[in-house]
Amino acid sequence: xxxxxxxxxxxxxxRISGAALxxxxxxxxxxxHYAHAPSATGAAFVAARWAHxxxxxxxxxxxxxxxxxxxxxxxxxxSESMRxxxxxxxxxxxxxxxxxxxALGSAAVAAGAPAAHSGGSTSIAGVLAGLLIALATLSYxxxxxxxxxxxxxxxxxxxxxxxxIPGQWAWGLHRLSGVAILAFLxxxxxxxxxxxxxxxxYDATVAAYGIPYxxxxxxxxxGAVLYHSxxxxxxxxxxxxxxxxxxxxxxxxxxxxxxxxxALVPAALVIALG
Amino acid sequence: MTITLRVRxxxxxxxxxxxxxxxxxxxxxxxxxxxxxxxxxxxxxxxxAFRYSCRAGMCGSCAMVIDGREGLACQARFxxxxxxxxxxxxxxxxxxxRDLVVDMGPxxxxxxAIDPFFVGEEPSLGQPPGDPAVVDPDAGVxxxxxxxxxxxxxxxxxxxxxxxxxxxxxxxxxxLNRAFALTNDARDRAHRLRREAIYGEGGVHxxxxxxxxxxxxxxxxxxxxxxxxxxxHAPE
Numbered sequence: 001x002x003x004x005x006x007x008x009x010x011x012x013x014x015r016i017s018g019a020a021l022x023x024x025x026x027x028x029x030x031x032x033h034y035a036h037a038p039s040a041t042g043a044a045f046v047a048a049r050w051a052h053x054x055x056x057x058x059x060x061x062x063x064x065x066x067x068x069x070x071x072x073x074x075x076x077x078x079s080e081s082m083r084x085x086x087x088x089x090x091x092x093x094x095x096x097x098x099x100x101x102x103a104l105g106s107a108a109v110a111a112g113a114p115a116a117h118s119g120g121s122t123s124i125a126g127v128l129a130g131l132l133i134a135l136a137t138l139s140y141x142x143x144x145x146x147x148x149x150x151x152x153x154x155x156x157x158x159x160x161x162x163x164x165i166p167g168q169w170a171w172g173l174h175r176l177s178g179v180a181i182l183a184f185l186x187x188x189x190x191x192x193x194x195x196x197x198x199x200x201x202y203d204a205t206v207a208a209y210g211i212p213y214x215x216x217x218x219x220x221x222x223g224a225v226l227y228h229s230x231x232x233x234x235x236x237x238x239x240x241x242x243x244x245x246x247x248x249x250x251x252x253x254x255x256x257x258x259x260x261x262x263a264l265v266p267a268a269l270v271i272a273l274g
Numbered sequence: 275m276t277i278t279l280r281v282r283x284x285x286x287x288x289x290x291x292x293x294x295x296x297x298x299x300x301x302x303x304x305x306x307x308x309x310x311x312x313x314x315x316x317x318x319x320x321x322x323a324f325r326y327s328c329r330a331g332m333c334g335s336c337a338m339v340i341d342g343r344e345g346l347a348c349q350a351r352f353x354x355x356x357x358x359x360x361x362x363x364x365x366x367x368x369x370x371x372r373d374l375v376v377d378m379g380p381x382x383x384x385x386x387a388i389d390p391f392f393v394g395e396e397p398s399l400g401q402p403p404g405d406p407a408v409v410d411p412d413a414g415v416x417x418x419x420x421x422x423x424x425x426x427x428x429x430x431x432x433x434x435x436x437x438x439x440x441x442x443x444x445x446x447x448x449x450l451n452r453a454f455a456l457t458n459d460a461r462d463r464a465h466r467l468r469r470e471a472i473y474g475e476g477g478v479h480x481x482x483x484x485x486x487x488x489x490x491x492x493x494x495x496x497x498x499x500x501x502x503x504x505x506x507h508a509p510e
Contacts, residue, residue: 008473
Protein backbone atom coordinates (compact mmCIF):
# COMPACT_ATOMS: atom_id res chain seq x y z
CA UNK A 1 0.00 0.00 0.00
CA UNK A 2 1.46 3.38 -1.02
CA UNK A 3 0.81 6.16 1.45
CA UNK A 4 4.00 8.12 1.11
CA UNK A 5 2.84 11.42 -0.35
CA UNK A 6 3.42 14.61 1.60
CA UNK A 7 -0.34 15.17 1.76
CA UNK A 8 -0.76 11.74 3.42
CA UNK A 9 2.03 12.33 5.95
CA UNK A 10 0.63 15.72 6.87
CA UNK A 11 -2.87 14.32 7.19
CA UNK A 12 -1.73 11.68 9.71
CA UNK A 13 0.57 14.12 11.52
CA UNK A 14 -2.25 16.64 12.01
CA ARG A 15 -4.73 13.96 13.11
CA ILE A 16 -2.39 12.31 15.64
CA SER A 17 -1.02 15.56 17.10
CA GLY A 18 -4.54 17.02 17.05
CA ALA A 19 -6.03 14.10 18.98
CA ALA A 20 -3.38 14.43 21.70
CA LEU A 21 -3.71 18.22 21.74
CA UNK A 22 -7.46 18.19 22.37
CA UNK A 23 -6.81 16.74 25.84
CA UNK A 24 -3.65 18.72 26.62
CA UNK A 25 -4.90 22.08 25.32
CA UNK A 26 -8.22 21.84 27.11
CA UNK A 27 -6.49 21.07 30.44
CA UNK A 28 -4.12 24.01 29.82
CA UNK A 29 -7.07 26.26 29.00
CA UNK A 30 -8.94 25.14 32.11
CA UNK A 31 -5.98 26.04 34.32
CA UNK A 32 -4.96 29.30 32.67
CA HIS A 33 -8.33 30.77 31.73
CA TYR A 34 -10.89 29.21 34.06
CA ALA A 35 -9.11 28.34 37.33
CA HIS A 36 -7.07 31.57 37.15
CA ALA A 37 -7.16 34.84 35.24
CA PRO A 38 -4.31 34.85 32.66
CA SER A 39 -2.87 38.03 34.20
CA ALA A 40 -2.49 36.18 37.54
CA THR A 41 -0.22 33.43 36.17
CA GLY A 42 3.13 35.11 36.80
CA ALA A 43 6.59 33.67 37.46
CA ALA A 44 5.64 32.51 40.98
CA PHE A 45 2.71 30.55 39.50
CA VAL A 46 5.01 28.94 36.90
CA ALA A 47 7.60 28.17 39.60
CA ALA A 48 5.01 26.40 41.76
CA ARG A 49 3.81 24.32 38.81
CA TRP A 50 7.23 23.47 37.44
CA ALA A 51 8.36 22.28 40.85
CA HIS A 52 6.49 19.08 39.85
CA UNK A 53 8.12 17.02 37.11
CA UNK A 54 4.66 16.00 35.84
CA UNK A 55 3.71 19.56 34.87
CA UNK A 56 7.05 20.17 33.19
CA UNK A 57 6.58 17.07 31.05
CA UNK A 58 2.95 18.10 30.45
CA UNK A 59 3.92 21.60 29.32
CA UNK A 60 6.76 20.29 27.16
CA UNK A 61 4.45 17.81 25.40
CA UNK A 62 1.86 20.56 24.89
CA UNK A 63 4.52 22.89 23.53
CA UNK A 64 6.00 20.41 21.04
CA UNK A 65 2.63 19.06 19.87
CA UNK A 66 1.11 22.54 19.48
CA UNK A 67 4.12 23.77 17.50
CA UNK A 68 4.22 20.67 15.30
CA UNK A 69 0.46 20.82 14.73
CA UNK A 70 0.40 24.58 14.10
CA UNK A 71 3.43 24.77 11.85
CA UNK A 72 2.38 21.50 10.18
CA UNK A 73 -0.93 23.13 9.29
CA UNK A 74 0.88 26.21 7.98
CA UNK A 75 3.20 23.97 5.93
CA UNK A 76 0.10 22.37 4.42
CA UNK A 77 -1.47 25.75 3.58
CA UNK A 78 1.74 26.88 1.84
CA SER A 79 2.07 23.56 -0.01
CA GLU A 80 -1.43 23.61 -1.39
CA SER A 81 -1.80 27.28 -2.22
CA MET A 82 1.63 28.24 -3.52
CA ARG A 83 3.97 26.90 -6.19
CA UNK A 84 7.57 27.50 -7.24
CA UNK A 85 10.53 29.06 -5.47
CA UNK A 86 8.44 31.18 -3.08
CA UNK A 87 6.64 28.04 -1.84
CA UNK A 88 9.93 26.19 -1.33
CA UNK A 89 11.40 29.13 0.57
CA UNK A 90 8.35 29.52 2.77
CA UNK A 91 8.25 25.80 3.52
CA UNK A 92 11.92 25.90 4.55
CA UNK A 93 11.14 28.91 6.73
CA UNK A 94 8.26 27.06 8.40
CA UNK A 95 10.50 24.05 9.16
CA UNK A 96 13.25 26.34 10.53
CA UNK A 97 10.73 28.27 12.67
CA UNK A 98 9.40 24.99 14.10
CA UNK A 99 12.93 23.93 15.10
CA UNK A 100 13.74 27.35 16.65
CA UNK A 101 10.51 27.54 18.67
CA UNK A 102 10.77 23.91 19.84
CA ALA A 103 14.38 24.54 20.94
CA LEU A 104 13.49 27.79 22.72
CA GLY A 105 10.48 26.34 24.52
CA SER A 106 12.33 23.13 25.43
CA ALA A 107 15.22 25.18 26.90
CA ALA A 108 12.75 27.10 29.08
CA VAL A 109 11.04 23.94 30.33
CA ALA A 110 14.40 22.20 30.88
CA ALA A 111 15.68 25.20 32.89
CA GLY A 112 12.71 24.69 35.16
CA ALA A 113 11.44 26.84 38.02
CA PRO A 114 12.62 30.45 38.04
CA ALA A 115 15.07 31.60 40.73
CA ALA A 116 13.19 33.45 43.44
CA HIS A 117 15.00 36.78 43.31
CA SER A 118 16.52 36.95 39.86
CA GLY A 119 15.48 39.91 37.76
CA GLY A 120 15.36 40.38 34.01
CA SER A 121 15.03 43.31 31.66
CA THR A 122 11.49 44.61 31.46
CA SER A 123 12.27 46.11 28.04
CA ILE A 124 11.87 42.59 26.58
CA ALA A 125 8.46 42.51 28.27
CA GLY A 126 7.65 45.81 26.57
CA VAL A 127 8.50 44.33 23.16
CA LEU A 128 6.34 41.26 23.80
CA ALA A 129 3.43 43.38 25.09
CA GLY A 130 3.82 45.47 21.92
CA LEU A 131 3.64 42.32 19.81
CA LEU A 132 0.47 41.25 21.66
CA ILE A 133 -1.09 44.68 21.03
CA ALA A 134 -0.10 44.43 17.34
CA LEU A 135 -1.67 40.97 17.11
CA ALA A 136 -4.83 42.24 18.82
CA THR A 137 -5.02 45.24 16.45
CA LEU A 138 -4.57 42.96 13.44
CA SER A 139 -7.31 40.61 14.75
CA TYR A 140 -9.74 43.49 15.37
CA UNK A 141 -9.10 44.99 11.94
CA UNK A 142 -9.54 41.59 10.24
CA UNK A 143 -12.79 40.97 12.14
CA UNK A 144 -14.09 44.48 11.29
CA UNK A 145 -13.17 43.99 7.61
CA UNK A 146 -14.89 40.57 7.46
CA UNK A 147 -18.04 41.98 9.08
CA UNK A 148 -18.01 44.99 6.73
CA UNK A 149 -17.68 42.79 3.62
CA UNK A 150 -20.46 40.49 4.81
CA UNK A 151 -22.73 43.44 5.70
CA UNK A 152 -22.10 45.05 2.30
CA UNK A 153 -22.96 41.81 0.48
CA UNK A 154 -26.11 41.35 2.56
CA UNK A 155 -27.11 45.02 2.04
CA UNK A 156 -26.61 44.69 -1.71
CA UNK A 157 -28.35 41.32 -1.61
CA UNK A 158 -25.53 39.62 -3.48
CA UNK A 159 -24.56 36.04 -2.58
CA UNK A 160 -21.60 35.58 -0.24
CA UNK A 161 -19.93 32.97 -2.41
CA UNK A 162 -19.20 29.55 -0.92
CA UNK A 163 -20.05 31.03 2.51
CA UNK A 164 -23.69 30.33 1.62
CA ILE A 165 -22.88 26.69 2.48
CA PRO A 166 -22.45 25.79 6.23
CA GLY A 167 -19.45 23.47 5.68
CA GLN A 168 -17.51 26.46 4.40
CA TRP A 169 -17.93 28.19 7.78
CA ALA A 170 -16.76 25.10 9.68
CA TRP A 171 -13.63 24.95 7.50
CA GLY A 172 -13.04 28.71 7.37
CA LEU A 173 -13.31 29.11 11.14
CA HIS A 174 -11.06 26.08 11.69
CA ARG A 175 -8.36 27.57 9.47
CA LEU A 176 -8.72 31.09 10.84
CA SER A 177 -8.63 29.89 14.47
CA GLY A 178 -5.59 27.72 13.66
CA VAL A 179 -3.61 30.61 12.18
CA ALA A 180 -4.63 32.92 15.06
CA ILE A 181 -3.58 30.37 17.70
CA LEU A 182 -0.23 29.83 15.95
CA ALA A 183 0.42 33.61 15.85
CA PHE A 184 -0.29 33.84 19.58
CA LEU A 185 1.72 30.69 20.30
CA UNK A 186 4.80 32.23 18.68
CA UNK A 187 4.64 35.19 21.11
CA UNK A 188 3.66 32.92 24.01
CA UNK A 189 6.73 30.68 23.57
CA UNK A 190 8.92 33.79 23.82
CA UNK A 191 7.22 35.01 27.00
CA UNK A 192 7.31 31.56 28.64
CA UNK A 193 11.02 31.37 27.78
CA UNK A 194 11.46 34.45 29.97
CA UNK A 195 9.97 32.72 33.04
CA UNK A 196 13.03 30.74 34.16
CA UNK A 197 15.67 33.25 33.02
CA UNK A 198 14.04 36.65 33.64
CA UNK A 199 11.08 36.26 36.02
CA UNK A 200 10.53 40.02 36.46
CA UNK A 201 10.28 40.45 32.67
CA TYR A 202 7.90 37.50 32.55
CA ASP A 203 5.71 39.04 35.25
CA ALA A 204 5.62 42.32 33.34
CA THR A 205 4.54 40.48 30.16
CA VAL A 206 1.85 38.49 31.97
CA ALA A 207 0.56 41.71 33.56
CA ALA A 208 0.04 43.02 30.02
CA TYR A 209 -2.73 40.42 29.60
CA GLY A 210 -4.75 42.59 32.01
CA ILE A 211 -4.73 45.56 29.56
CA PRO A 212 -8.41 46.13 28.65
CA TYR A 213 -7.50 46.53 24.95
CA UNK A 214 -6.20 42.94 24.91
CA UNK A 215 -9.18 41.39 26.71
CA UNK A 216 -11.35 40.85 23.57
CA UNK A 217 -8.40 39.15 21.87
CA UNK A 218 -7.83 36.99 24.94
CA UNK A 219 -11.46 35.88 24.85
CA UNK A 220 -11.28 35.33 21.09
CA UNK A 221 -8.21 33.19 21.71
CA UNK A 222 -10.05 31.02 24.24
CA GLY A 223 -12.88 30.73 21.70
CA ALA A 224 -10.38 29.85 18.96
CA VAL A 225 -8.80 27.05 21.02
CA LEU A 226 -12.21 25.70 22.05
CA TYR A 227 -13.64 25.79 18.53
CA HIS A 228 -10.50 24.39 16.90
CA SER A 229 -10.47 21.50 19.40
CA UNK A 230 -14.20 20.74 19.13
CA UNK A 231 -14.25 20.99 15.34
CA UNK A 232 -11.15 18.81 15.16
CA UNK A 233 -12.95 16.23 17.31
CA UNK A 234 -15.98 16.52 15.01
CA UNK A 235 -13.85 15.79 11.94
CA UNK A 236 -12.12 12.82 13.57
CA UNK A 237 -15.44 11.47 14.82
CA UNK A 238 -17.05 11.69 11.37
CA UNK A 239 -14.00 9.96 9.90
CA UNK A 240 -14.61 7.03 12.25
CA UNK A 241 -18.43 6.91 12.23
CA UNK A 242 -20.34 4.66 9.84
CA UNK A 243 -22.04 5.84 6.67
CA UNK A 244 -25.44 6.55 8.20
CA UNK A 245 -23.90 8.90 10.78
CA UNK A 246 -22.58 11.27 8.10
CA UNK A 247 -25.81 13.22 8.31
CA UNK A 248 -24.53 14.47 11.69
CA UNK A 249 -22.03 16.72 9.86
CA UNK A 250 -24.08 19.93 10.21
CA UNK A 251 -25.61 19.24 13.68
CA UNK A 252 -22.13 18.50 15.08
CA UNK A 253 -20.84 21.78 13.64
CA UNK A 254 -23.73 23.62 15.29
CA UNK A 255 -22.91 21.80 18.55
CA UNK A 256 -19.24 22.84 18.33
CA UNK A 257 -20.27 26.49 17.88
CA UNK A 258 -22.84 26.33 20.71
CA UNK A 259 -20.39 24.70 23.16
CA UNK A 260 -17.71 27.26 22.26
CA UNK A 261 -20.08 30.16 22.93
CA UNK A 262 -21.34 28.65 26.20
CA ALA A 263 -17.81 27.95 27.44
CA LEU A 264 -16.79 31.54 26.68
CA VAL A 265 -19.17 32.91 29.35
CA PRO A 266 -17.24 31.63 32.42
CA ALA A 267 -13.92 32.58 30.76
CA ALA A 268 -15.22 36.14 30.36
CA LEU A 269 -16.34 36.17 34.00
CA VAL A 270 -12.91 34.99 35.22
CA ILE A 271 -11.20 37.76 33.22
CA ALA A 272 -13.72 40.37 34.41
CA LEU A 273 -13.37 39.36 38.07
CA GLY A 274 -9.73 38.52 37.81
CA MET B 275 -45.80 38.38 -10.92
CA THR B 276 -42.23 39.06 -11.94
CA ILE B 277 -38.84 38.10 -10.56
CA THR B 278 -35.48 39.79 -11.07
CA LEU B 279 -32.74 37.56 -12.36
CA ARG B 280 -29.25 38.99 -11.85
CA VAL B 281 -26.83 37.21 -14.15
CA ARG B 282 -23.04 37.38 -13.78
CA UNK B 283 -22.03 38.09 -17.36
CA UNK B 284 -18.62 38.26 -18.97
CA UNK B 285 -16.84 37.64 -22.24
CA UNK B 286 -13.16 37.01 -21.50
CA UNK B 287 -12.34 36.59 -25.21
CA UNK B 288 -13.36 40.23 -25.75
CA UNK B 289 -11.79 41.39 -22.52
CA UNK B 290 -15.18 41.94 -20.82
CA UNK B 291 -14.83 41.65 -17.06
CA UNK B 292 -17.56 39.92 -14.99
CA UNK B 293 -20.49 42.21 -14.10
CA UNK B 294 -24.01 41.65 -12.77
CA UNK B 295 -26.81 42.41 -15.23
CA UNK B 296 -30.46 42.46 -14.13
CA UNK B 297 -33.43 41.12 -16.07
CA UNK B 298 -37.07 41.15 -15.05
CA UNK B 299 -38.86 37.95 -16.00
CA UNK B 300 -42.60 37.22 -15.89
CA UNK B 301 -43.09 34.16 -13.70
CA UNK B 302 -44.95 31.17 -15.10
CA UNK B 303 -46.18 28.14 -13.15
CA UNK B 304 -43.38 25.64 -12.35
CA UNK B 305 -40.86 27.93 -14.03
CA UNK B 306 -37.24 26.86 -13.59
CA UNK B 307 -34.14 29.05 -13.66
CA UNK B 308 -33.37 27.50 -17.06
CA UNK B 309 -36.84 28.53 -18.31
CA UNK B 310 -36.13 32.07 -17.09
CA UNK B 311 -32.78 32.11 -18.91
CA UNK B 312 -34.60 31.03 -22.09
CA UNK B 313 -37.15 33.81 -21.55
CA UNK B 314 -34.31 36.35 -21.37
CA UNK B 315 -32.63 34.85 -24.43
CA UNK B 316 -35.82 34.91 -26.50
CA UNK B 317 -37.37 38.18 -25.32
CA UNK B 318 -34.65 40.46 -23.97
CA UNK B 319 -31.07 39.60 -24.85
CA UNK B 320 -30.12 37.15 -27.59
CA UNK B 321 -26.43 37.31 -26.63
CA UNK B 322 -26.84 35.55 -23.26
CA ALA B 323 -24.79 32.34 -23.25
CA PHE B 324 -25.63 29.26 -21.18
CA ARG B 325 -25.34 25.50 -21.63
CA TYR B 326 -28.14 22.95 -21.38
CA SER B 327 -29.19 19.64 -22.85
CA CYS B 328 -31.66 17.20 -21.27
CA ARG B 329 -33.75 19.63 -19.15
CA ALA B 330 -34.48 16.68 -16.85
CA GLY B 331 -31.63 16.86 -14.34
CA MET B 332 -29.82 13.93 -15.90
CA CYS B 333 -27.07 15.36 -18.11
CA GLY B 334 -25.56 17.96 -15.76
CA SER B 335 -24.98 20.46 -18.59
CA CYS B 336 -26.84 23.35 -16.96
CA ALA B 337 -24.93 23.31 -13.64
CA MET B 338 -24.35 26.85 -12.36
CA VAL B 339 -24.27 28.81 -9.13
CA ILE B 340 -27.78 29.91 -8.13
CA ASP B 341 -27.99 32.30 -5.17
CA GLY B 342 -24.51 31.28 -4.05
CA ARG B 343 -25.09 27.52 -4.26
CA GLU B 344 -24.31 25.16 -7.07
CA GLY B 345 -27.27 23.48 -8.70
CA LEU B 346 -28.91 22.54 -11.98
CA ALA B 347 -30.76 25.42 -13.64
CA CYS B 348 -33.36 23.01 -15.02
CA GLN B 349 -34.18 21.70 -11.54
CA ALA B 350 -34.13 24.99 -9.60
CA ARG B 351 -37.66 26.38 -9.47
CA PHE B 352 -38.87 29.79 -8.33
CA UNK B 353 -41.83 28.43 -6.35
CA UNK B 354 -41.23 29.00 -2.66
CA UNK B 355 -38.19 31.20 -3.36
CA UNK B 356 -37.53 33.45 -0.38
CA UNK B 357 -36.07 36.25 -2.46
CA UNK B 358 -37.57 38.31 -5.27
CA UNK B 359 -34.07 38.66 -6.73
CA UNK B 360 -32.21 35.52 -7.84
CA UNK B 361 -28.48 35.61 -8.64
CA UNK B 362 -27.06 33.30 -11.28
CA UNK B 363 -23.31 32.82 -11.82
CA UNK B 364 -21.09 30.42 -13.77
CA UNK B 365 -19.45 27.49 -11.91
CA UNK B 366 -16.39 28.45 -9.87
CA UNK B 367 -12.82 27.14 -10.25
CA UNK B 368 -13.36 26.61 -13.98
CA UNK B 369 -12.39 29.06 -16.74
CA UNK B 370 -15.39 31.05 -18.00
CA UNK B 371 -15.83 30.90 -21.77
CA ARG B 372 -18.75 33.34 -21.82
CA ASP B 373 -21.50 34.35 -19.37
CA LEU B 374 -22.67 31.10 -17.74
CA VAL B 375 -20.64 28.74 -19.93
CA VAL B 376 -17.45 27.33 -18.41
CA ASP B 377 -14.66 25.21 -19.84
CA MET B 378 -15.13 21.76 -18.29
CA GLY B 379 -11.60 20.76 -19.42
CA PRO B 380 -9.97 21.03 -15.95
CA UNK B 381 -12.85 18.98 -14.47
CA UNK B 382 -12.39 16.11 -16.92
CA UNK B 383 -8.57 16.30 -16.71
CA UNK B 384 -8.93 15.49 -13.00
CA UNK B 385 -11.43 12.78 -13.82
CA UNK B 386 -9.06 11.17 -16.32
CA ALA B 387 -6.26 11.12 -13.73
CA ILE B 388 -7.96 8.27 -11.86
CA ASP B 389 -8.72 6.15 -14.96
CA PRO B 390 -12.47 6.56 -14.53
CA PHE B 391 -13.44 3.52 -16.54
CA PHE B 392 -13.99 -0.13 -15.74
CA VAL B 393 -10.96 -2.33 -16.46
CA GLY B 394 -11.91 -5.98 -16.84
CA GLU B 395 -9.81 -9.10 -16.80
CA GLU B 396 -7.49 -9.50 -19.80
CA PRO B 397 -8.70 -12.42 -21.93
CA SER B 398 -5.82 -14.82 -22.56
CA LEU B 399 -5.13 -16.18 -26.01
CA GLY B 400 -6.70 -19.54 -26.65
CA GLN B 401 -9.07 -19.28 -23.71
CA PRO B 402 -12.40 -17.57 -24.05
CA PRO B 403 -13.13 -14.98 -21.35
CA GLY B 404 -15.06 -16.44 -18.43
CA ASP B 405 -18.33 -15.14 -17.09
CA PRO B 406 -18.03 -11.71 -15.52
CA ALA B 407 -17.96 -11.74 -11.72
CA VAL B 408 -21.40 -11.19 -10.33
CA VAL B 409 -21.95 -8.57 -7.63
CA ASP B 410 -24.81 -9.96 -5.58
CA PRO B 411 -27.73 -7.51 -5.19
CA ASP B 412 -27.57 -8.17 -1.43
CA ALA B 413 -23.81 -7.54 -1.21
CA GLY B 414 -22.83 -5.06 1.52
CA VAL B 415 -21.20 -2.59 -0.85
CA UNK B 416 -24.31 -2.36 -3.03
CA UNK B 417 -26.33 0.27 -1.14
CA UNK B 418 -23.33 2.54 -0.79
CA UNK B 419 -21.90 2.21 -4.28
CA UNK B 420 -25.32 2.32 -5.94
CA UNK B 421 -25.71 5.85 -4.64
CA UNK B 422 -22.19 6.97 -5.46
CA UNK B 423 -22.41 5.89 -9.11
CA UNK B 424 -25.28 8.33 -9.67
CA UNK B 425 -22.75 11.11 -10.39
CA UNK B 426 -23.70 13.00 -13.55
CA UNK B 427 -20.32 14.79 -13.85
CA UNK B 428 -21.92 18.24 -13.77
CA UNK B 429 -18.99 19.89 -11.94
CA UNK B 430 -21.11 21.31 -9.08
CA UNK B 431 -18.98 19.60 -6.40
CA UNK B 432 -15.74 20.85 -7.92
CA UNK B 433 -17.13 24.38 -8.03
CA UNK B 434 -18.25 24.29 -4.38
CA UNK B 435 -14.96 22.88 -3.07
CA UNK B 436 -12.64 25.47 -1.46
CA UNK B 437 -9.72 23.03 -1.59
CA UNK B 438 -10.00 22.81 -5.38
CA UNK B 439 -10.00 26.61 -5.48
CA UNK B 440 -6.67 26.75 -3.64
CA UNK B 441 -4.92 23.56 -4.61
CA UNK B 442 -4.69 22.97 -8.36
CA UNK B 443 -3.18 19.52 -7.73
CA UNK B 444 -6.24 18.27 -5.81
CA UNK B 445 -8.21 15.79 -7.89
CA UNK B 446 -11.49 17.00 -6.46
CA UNK B 447 -14.67 15.32 -5.20
CA UNK B 448 -16.06 13.91 -8.46
CA UNK B 449 -12.85 12.13 -9.53
CA LEU B 450 -12.23 10.65 -6.07
CA ASN B 451 -15.87 9.58 -5.80
CA ARG B 452 -15.52 7.79 -9.14
CA ALA B 453 -12.32 6.14 -7.91
CA PHE B 454 -14.19 4.89 -4.84
CA ALA B 455 -17.03 3.44 -6.93
CA LEU B 456 -14.56 1.57 -9.11
CA THR B 457 -12.49 0.25 -6.19
CA ASN B 458 -15.65 -1.35 -4.85
CA ASP B 459 -16.31 -3.16 -8.09
CA ALA B 460 -15.02 -6.68 -7.46
CA ARG B 461 -14.61 -7.23 -11.22
CA ASP B 462 -12.34 -4.24 -11.75
CA ARG B 463 -8.63 -4.98 -12.23
CA ALA B 464 -7.14 -1.47 -12.08
CA HIS B 465 -7.12 -0.89 -8.31
CA ARG B 466 -3.31 -0.85 -8.12
CA LEU B 467 -3.16 1.59 -11.03
CA ARG B 468 -5.44 4.05 -9.25
CA ARG B 469 -3.75 3.87 -5.84
CA GLU B 470 -1.00 6.22 -6.98
CA ALA B 471 -3.53 8.95 -7.71
CA ILE B 472 -5.85 8.20 -4.77
CA TYR B 473 -3.05 8.46 -2.16
CA GLY B 474 -0.82 10.89 -4.05
CA GLU B 475 -0.38 14.64 -3.52
CA GLY B 476 -3.78 15.49 -4.96
CA GLY B 477 -5.56 12.47 -3.51
CA VAL B 478 -7.87 11.78 -0.59
CA HIS B 479 -5.49 13.22 2.03
CA UNK B 480 -5.49 16.62 0.33
CA UNK B 481 -9.23 16.92 1.08
CA UNK B 482 -10.11 19.06 4.13
CA UNK B 483 -13.50 17.39 4.71
CA UNK B 484 -15.38 20.65 4.15
CA UNK B 485 -18.38 18.75 2.79
CA UNK B 486 -19.67 21.44 0.39
CA UNK B 487 -19.55 18.78 -2.35
CA UNK B 488 -22.17 16.63 -0.62
CA UNK B 489 -24.35 19.66 0.14
CA UNK B 490 -24.62 20.87 -3.45
CA UNK B 491 -24.63 17.60 -5.42
CA UNK B 492 -27.86 17.63 -7.49
CA UNK B 493 -27.73 13.83 -7.79
CA UNK B 494 -27.58 13.21 -4.03
CA UNK B 495 -24.07 11.76 -4.16
CA UNK B 496 -21.84 12.23 -1.10
CA UNK B 497 -18.28 12.49 -2.46
CA UNK B 498 -16.91 13.26 1.02
CA UNK B 499 -18.17 9.89 2.20
CA UNK B 500 -16.32 8.22 -0.69
CA UNK B 501 -13.15 10.11 0.24
CA UNK B 502 -13.53 9.09 3.88
CA UNK B 503 -14.05 5.45 2.87
CA UNK B 504 -10.93 5.54 0.68
CA UNK B 505 -8.95 7.03 3.58
CA UNK B 506 -10.13 4.22 5.86
CA HIS B 507 -9.69 1.31 3.44
CA ALA B 508 -7.12 1.26 0.66
CA PRO B 509 -8.16 -0.82 -2.36
CA GLU B 510 -6.40 -4.19 -2.54
